[in-house]
Amino acid sequence: MKNKISDLRDHMFAQLERLGDEDLSEEDLKKEISRAQAISEVGKVIVESAKTEVLYAKLTGKRRDEATKFLEEGEEKRPSIVRPAAAYSNKSNALPDSGEE
Secondary structure, rough: OOHHHHHHHHHHHHHHHHHOOOOOOOOHHHHHHHHHHHHHHHHHHHHHHHHHHHHHHHOOOOOOOOOOOOOOOOOOOOOOOOOOOOOOOOOOOOOOOOOOO
């Protein structure tokens, strides 16, 4: 697959560099701003699509079986978050009875 998340990053950073070019005329800067807005909007859709794919894979357990290859295999995998078990209680949060009335 040609287009991966790293390619999206490359396009975004290239656009950022073009926006930072201090030699741009005012007209060229306006064009770059318009282009950057378009790239940003498309990038948002791509990222949301990837989030949906990841969520689908987690919910169905099809993490490797039907990989889209959008996220590279070589990317560093993050460890799962380990959360402590929740403590549940039917006890009231009321203060202990002091015996005074």
